[in-house]
Amino acid sequence: MRRFVDEQGLGWDVVVGRESWGGMVALFVPQSGDVMQKALSADSHAEAQAVLESATDAELRAMLAQAQPKTR
Secondary structure: OEEEEOOOOOEEEEEEEEOOOOOEEEEEEEOOOOOEEEEOOOOOHHHHHHHHHHOOHHHHHHHHHHOEEOOO
């Protein structure tokens, strides 16, 4: 799990998630509000985790900007 702050000062946690078809996603969980998700180009949980761990806060903010609301 990574924590970062967006441009509006809101704190987010980002974790790896997996879709039902097996695709890996970044799940952005805000301190309050809706969970967002962004598809990752990764073939495994470990690879997806490495992508998130190596991303800078600026890269995470860019991913969040492209994310869509998570549907249940």
